[in-house]
Amino acid sequence: MTIRNLNYLFKPKSVALIGASTRPGSVGAVLARNLFRAGFDGPVMPVNPKYVAVEGVLAYKNVASLPLAPDLAVIATPPESVPGLIAELGARGTKAAVIITAGFKDSDNAHGAALRRAMLEAAQPHLLRIVGPNCVGLMVPGQHLNASFAHLTPRAGRLAFVAQSGAVVTSVIDWAQPRGVGFSHLVSLGDVADVDFGDLLDYLAGDPDTDAILLYIEAVRSPRKFMSAARAAARVKPVVVVKAGRSAAAARAAASHTGALAGNDAVYDAVFRRAGMLRVHTLDELFTAAEILATTRPPAGDRLAILSNGGGIGIMATDALEQHGGRLAELAPETIAALDRALPPTWSHGNPVDIVGDAPPERYEAALLPLLQDPGVDAVLALHAPVAVADGAEAARAVVRAFKSKPGKTLVTSWVGDQVARAGRQVFTDNRIGTCRTPEEAVRAFMYLERYRRGRLALMQTPPSVPEQFEPDAERARYVCRQALADHREWLAPDEVTALLAAYHIPQVQPRHAATPEAAGQAATDIGGPVALKIRSPDIIHKTDVGGVVLNLHHPAAVRDAAEAMLEQVRKSRPDARIDGFQVEPMLDRSRSHELIVGIAVDPQFGPCILFGQGGTAVEVLNDTAIGLPPLNMRLAHELMSFTRVHGLLQGHRGIPGADLDAIALTLIKVAQMAADLAELVELDINPLLASPEGVLAVDVRVRVAAVAEPAAPRLAIRPYPKSLEQTVVIGDGRSLLLRPILPEDEPKLQKSFERLTPEQVRLRFFVPMKELGHSLAARLTQIDYDREMALILTEPGIPGTTEIFGVVRIAADPDNERGEYAVVVPEHMTGQGLGALLMRQIIDYAKKRGLREVWGDVLRENAAMLGLVRKLGFRVKDDPDDPSLVRVTLDLTELPAT
Numbered sequence: 001m002t003i004r005n006l007n008y009l010f011k012p013k014s015v016a017l018i019g020a021s022t023r024p025g026s027v028g029a030v031l032a033r034n035l036f037r038a039g040f041d042g043p044v045m046p047v048n049p050k051y052v053a054v055e056g057v058l059a060y061k062n063v064a065s066l067p068l069a070p071d072l073a074v075i076a077t078p079p080e081s082v083p084g085l086i087a088e089l090g091a092r093g094t095k096a097a098v099i100i101t102a103g104f105k106d107s108d109n110a111h112g113a114a115l116r117r118a119m120l121e122a123a124q125p126h127l128l129r130i131v132g133p134n135c136v137g138l139m140v141p142g143q144h145l146n147a148s149f150a151h152l153t154p155r156a157g158r159l160a161f162v163a164q165s166g167a168v169v170t171s172v173i174d175w176a177q178p179r180g181v182g183f184s185h186l187v188s189l190g191d192v193a194d195v196d197f198g199d200l201l202d203y204l205a206g207d208p209d210t211d212a213i214l215l216y217i218e219a220v221r222s223p224r225k226f227m228s229a230a231r232a233a234a235r236v237k238p239v240v241v242v243k244a245g246r247s248a249a250a251a252r253a254a255a256s257h258t259g260a261l262a263g264n265d266a267v268y269d270a271v272f273r274r275a276g277m278l279r280v281h282t283l284d285e286l287f288t289a290a291e292i293l294a295t296t297r298p299p300a301g302d303r304l305a306i307l308s309n310g311g312g313i314g315i316m317a318t319d320a321l322e323q324h325g326g327r328l329a330e331l332a333p334e335t336i337a338a339l340d341r342a343l344p345p346t347w348s349h350g351n352p353v354d355i356v357g358d359a360p361p362e363r364y365e366a367a368l369l370p371l372l373q374d375p376g377v378d379a380v381l382a383l384h385a386p387v388a389v390a391d392g393a394e395a396a397r398a399v400v401r402a403f404k405s406k407p408g409k410t411l412v413t414s415w416v417g418d419q420v421a422r423a424g425r426q427v428f429t430d431n432r433i434g435t436c437r438t439p440e441e442a443v444r445a446f447m448y449l450e451r452y453r454r455g456r457l458a459l460m461q462t463p464p465s466v467p468e469q470f471e472p473d474a475e476r477a478r479y480v481c482r483q484a485l486a487d488h489r490e491w492l493a494p495d496e497v498t499a500l501l502a503a504y505h506i507p508q509v510q511p512r513h514a515a516t517p518e519a520a521g522q523a524a525t526d527i528g529g530p531v532a533l534k535i536r537s538p539d540i541i542h543k544t545d546v547g548g549v550v551l552n553l554h555h556p557a558a559v560r561d562a563a564e565a566m567l568e569q570v571r572k573s574r575p576d577a578r579i580d581g582f583q584v585e586p587m588l589d590r591s592r593s594h595e596l597i598v599g600i601a602v603d604p605q606f607g608p609c610i611l612f613g614q615g616g617t618a619v620e621v622l623n624d625t626a627i628g629l630p631p632l633n634m635r636l637a638h639e640l641m642s643f644t645r646v647h648g649l650l651q652g653h654r655g656i657p658g659a660d661l662d663a664i665a666l667t668l669i670k671v672a673q674m675a676a677d678l679a680e681l682v683e684l685d686i687n688p689l690l691a692s693p694e695g696v697l698a699v700d701v702r703v704r705v706a707a708v709a710e711p712a713a714p715r716l717a718i719r720p721y722p723k724s725l726e727q728t729v730v731i732g733d734g735r736s737l738l739l740r741p742i743l744p745e746d747e748p749k750l751q752k753s754f755e756r757l758t759p760e761q762v763r764l765r766f767f768v769p770m771k772e773l774g775h776s777l778a779a780r781l782t783q784i785d786y787d788r789e790m791a792l793i794l795t796e797p798g799i800p801g802t803t804e805i806f807g808v809v810r811i812a813a814d815p816d817n818e819r820g821e822y823a824v825v826v827p828e829h830m831t832g833q834g835l836g837a838l839l840m841r842q843i844i845d846y847a848k849k850r851g852l853r854e855v856w857g858d859v860l861r862e863n864a865a866m867l868g869l870v871r872k873l874g875f876r877v878k879d880d881p882d883d884p885s886l887v888r889v890t891l892d893l894t895e896l897p898a899t
Contacts, residue, residue, distance in 0.1 A: 002225070002815035003203045005129045006195070008096035010140050010185060010203070012071035013042045015147065016094075018063070018085060019076035019101075020046030020054040027076050027100060030149040031137070035074070038153055039144035045070060069093035074137065074147045079103035082133070083118035090126030097123075098147050099133035104191060116193055123194065135190025136166030141183055142209055148188065157182020159290050160204045162197065163216035164189045165244075172283060180429070181287060184210040198225035202815040205233035211294045212238040214286055218245060220271075223606045223717040227275055228787045229815070234276030235459060235780075238293040238452055241277050242286050243268050267603045270627040271717065274636075276455040278448060285444070288436065292412065292445040296434035298453035299410040301378040303329035304446060305371045306352035308383035309359040309390075313416055313439050314352030317381060320443035326450065328352075335374040342366035358389050361398035368402040372409045379410035379449070381442055386420040396424035400431050410449060414442035460779040462747040463635035465801035466669065467662050470505045474677040477503040481680040481705045491538050492703040494583055501698055504670045506686075508698040509588070515581040517563035521556035523584035530554050530587040533562050534700075535570050539577040541702055544617055546573040552587055559584065588690060588697065594650055594659055595688035596696075597625065598667060600675045602682045606717040608675035612668060614646035615688040630672035631720040633744060637665035637672075650691060659691035667696050676720040679708045719787040725846070729794070732833030737806060739842065742791040745801035747775075747782045750793075753805040754778075756827040764863045765825045781810075788813055789820075790850075792842055794835065806830045809839035811847055811855065819854045820847050824866075836869055844873065848893045856890045 017035055021028025028048070035044045036055040046054035049061040060066050063085060069092040075085055079101050086097060104116040116133075123130055131138055137148030141156035154173045159181065163169050166188040173186065184207065187200060197220060204213050213233060220226045233239050243265070272279045278293075280286050304326055308314040318328060328351050331339075339353065343363065348354035355367050364382070371380050382399050386392055392415055403411050413435045415424035421437075428435035436442040480496045480503075492500065494511055501508045512527070513536065514520035524531045535548035543549045547569040550562045563582050570577065597615035602608050610632065613625030626643035628636060641647050641664060652658030667689065674681065683704040690697045726740040742750075754762075754773035762770050773781075784791055791810035796803040807826040813819070822843055826835045847855050858880065859866050867877060870889045874896075880886040 002199050002229075002817075003206075004816045004818075005095040005127055006199065006203045008071045008094075009098075009129060009131060009138065009195070010145075011143055012096065012145070014045070014068060014070045014072070015040065015042065015145075016045045016047055016063070016066060016070035016073045016089075017054075017076075018047040018073055020048045020051070020059060022051055022054055027149050030151075031074060031076055031100065031147070034146040034148060034150065034153065038141075038146035040146075041144060043068070043070075063088045063092065066092070071095060072147065073097040074100065076100040076149075079112070079115050079133075083115060083122045086119055086128060086130070087122035090123060090128045093126075094128060095126070096129045096131075098131045098135065098137050099190075099193075100135060100137060100149065101132075102134035102191075104133045104193065116191075120193060130194040131187065132190040133193060134166075136169050136188035138188065139183070139186040148186075150186075152177055154186060155180065155182035157184060158209060158211040158294060159183050159214060160185040160187075160200075160207070160210045160212070161214045161216075162187045162189065162200050162204075164192065164218045165216060166190065168216045168283070172287075175283065175287070179287075181291070192221055196221050196226075198222055198229040199815075201226070201229035201233045201239070205229070205236055210237070212240065212290050214290050215239065215241040215277075216283075216286075217241055217243050220605060222713065223271075224714045224719065224787060227271065227717045228785050230272075230275035230277055231459070231785060232788070234455065238290070239275075239277040240286055240289045240293065240448075241272055241279050242281065242283060243272070243279065264603070266625075266627045267606055267609055270609065270629055271606055273455070273458075274629050274718070276459045278452050278455060280448070288441060288445055289448040292434040292436075292448055293452060295432045296412060296445075296449060297410055298449045298456075299379040299446070300453075302326045302447075302450045303376060303378040304443075305329045305331065305374070305377045305380045306383065307355065307364070307367055307371060307380060308352055308385070309355055309357055309364075309387065309395075310383070310385040311348070311352075311354045313383045313385050313414075314348075314354055317383060317414075317439035317443050318352055320440040321446075324443060324447040326443065326447055329374070329377040331371075332374050332376055335370045335377075338370035339367060342370070357385070357387050359395070360390050361394040364395045365398040365402045368399060369406060372402065372406040372411075377409065379412065379446055381439075381446060382411065382413045383439055383442070384413075384415045384421070384424060386415075386417045392417075392420055393423035393427055396427035400427060400433065403433065404431075410446075412436070412442050412446045412449075414439050458639065460776060460783070461635055462775070462779060462782075463633040463744050465745050465799050466634055467666060469799050470666075470670065472505070472670070472673055472677065473503040477674070477678055478680070481678055484705055485680065485707055489538055490704050490706060491541065492705065493538065493580070494536060497701045497703050500674075500703060501701065504674050506667060506670055506698055507696055508701070509585050511583040511585045513581060514563070514584055517560045517567065517582075520563040520582045520584050521560035524553065524556045524559040527584065527586050531559060532585045532587055533559055533566065534583040534585070535566055536580040536583055537570070537574075537577045538580065540570070540574060546570050546577075585699075588699070590690065592657060592694075593690040593692040593697075594646065596646065596664065596691050597685070597687040598671055598689050599686060600671060600681060600684040607715045608681075610640070610668060610672050610675065612640050613644050619687060628668075628672075629717055630675045631716075631718065632669050632672040634662070634665050634669070635744075637668040640668060641665065657693045660693055660695050663695040664689075664691050673720075676716055679715055680705045682706045719785070722786055722790075725790075725792065729838065731794075731806075731835060731838075737794045738797045738803075739792055739794055741786065742782050742784065742793050742808070742810075743800045744779075744783045746793065746795075746805065747778045748801060749795075749803065749805050750782055750808070751778050753808070753827055756829060757825065758828050761825065761828060764860055764866070765823065767860065784810075788815075790843070790846055792839065792846070794839070807835045807839055809843045811843050811852075813847075813850070813852060817851060819856055820852045822847075822855050822857045836865075837872070840869065840873055844891065844893070844896075848896060853894055854890055854892055856888065858886045859889055861885055861887055 019028045020032045032055050046059040051059045105112045139146045150170045152173050169188045204210050306317050415421040425435045512523040514523045533550045553559045595615040599611040610628045614622050624645045628640040650659045685702040686698045751773045789812040793805050794807040809824040811820040811822045875889040875891045
């Protein structure tokens, strides 16, 4: 379940408090006080057989005696009583409950897990949703609902705050009260038995009373649901997150470099980045980010102009800007000239713009106007230090006047100080202009806006087409992995590694196997040049640690001698290791190459992750790596590379030419595809991957496999491209076309296909006239979450993004996976061949297989062709009571025969 019945949690018409009390200081008494005194407009019914009344309201002995079924039940009774209460409430019609009680985990008592199962089993038949157990409760100030035992009732506002920790929720309320910060929702999730972060992200993304969503996360349950909900929410409003547990001690120990480097917190960084969420590290930063995002438009870029009445605070802001990765704007000559005319001769004549300490309000206004009009300025930070000769509040009003007369740019302010500065900050708060207490905090706030802009932009960027089409031999790769497991081996042998990489078209050094030192010498003769000699052993992962690698051997005799010495050394270092001879490889010219690492590690929560960075034997010491989540495309692969320091070196430096960045990105895509295809693969280490202007070459590769149990949840946090849906279809004119899921790379061709629609087709499909399919909408239609929606296109075989699109059908499921809205369009030059019916049958079949119960759509009443098609397909057609121009068409998939 996702958002089903959450309205009963947050907008109930009646509440029952089970475990209400009059005992001072008890949880039941605090809950009663909060519920009755928050001003809730509906019956609050206390339940406790010990009392006649609670808070002056008649109490009921039990659930059966309640005069009506409460929409929401708040339960604070012993844990053993909870499953029975849930069953009784569900039978009466209650749809939501907040379980304050703890004791539902093995760590709490011996039968805690059994109680948890019993509670959920009691709720499931009635679709009763549960927040908790072991939580502080929830608060919806706009509904005057305080179903918590928090010590304060929060103000109403437009920020939603969701946390696993009840202590964090109450601390945040305490923090927010004197600052005047208000909330639309506050939710303590507790032990997260049912309602989780994914559910609440889905609900709050669609809530018109919430401007921004704030999360305090300790761990994520249902990673794929979380990722889908987070990506959907971040497209429509800011999502800011604090993740607890960032220490390196939480990283998983592993045998490979990749496993050691892919620490838990680095994975969460990748998760939040991929979802378009803004991560901060303290609660103070969380609210700074939330307040600025709720009041201030994101800038067009990171070029900041700083306006101040004092050089010191301007310099402090400049230092902070450089520290956080922003840029000082370079002022245009016209702006400098305008400032010369408006300011005294002693102004700073540059950015930061110091308008001198005696600046009256009029000088602030005169200086701000040219900055707001400068095309090289993305945002302005206005600073003010209190002085005796000018009024700070009047200066703030002058800034507001200037900003409102020239809207369009981003404005952040900081009236520095406390008592005197409060009035100025209040002016900005009243006018919904972002304001902070210090220059450093204001710069951080500006950079939050900039990071949010970049994150949203990344969600909408169109990736370039993959430079080459590769078809991995996934079955061959699976056979290699399973054969090793059948032999009770967890590490693939060198020959198996070679076969695995070949299956995914990853260029690699071709090693030769030599069983003896003499055979190693002969292999060197066959290679005919300097060689590298390496020990072969299933028990030795890091060969250099035991003297198992010798480089630059020029003669067969030297190779033979080195092999004999290596054998002796390895046997001394690792007498327990099984030795399978040697590998002899041609030495490579590395003078034009960079050593990189590319790998796969499996995170316990989010599944396979891709690691990229600077490689070599000192990879852990260099610590220059970044983590990404599969699947990847060219844009995501290049972005992953850009998060490392070595990325700058890869573009060329000091006479060393730049590497083929597209070849590296393509290798990352192939490795990500490997992670998606091979459930048995748990660690992969390509170190080094040599990158040069000519391409890439895998030199040393380690692969670990493990037996796969039946997964309880999807293995990947993001559903990969569903290749199984691809099929070839023959259309009316005899052509064979490819029917496949849409890809982000298809955006340019989708826009071209739109251009072939007639104005009437556009109006019938989108309900409004449109001259072009803009990037924002086209990106939304192509960058879909396959776990929530599907779009199938008819196209020619070929590289995605290069082939024409002849028709599109799509379905978007609701978060509960109950109903899906369809849409279909075929360009006019392709009509008359039955493509609309073909596409509709395909999407109906897909919807039924994924478990949807109903397909629906709104159709213009005049769209006779569509109405005729859906009637033939069995849809019911009804008038839309709210819009006479529309009809609602629905198809009950449960009535269709099984396919």
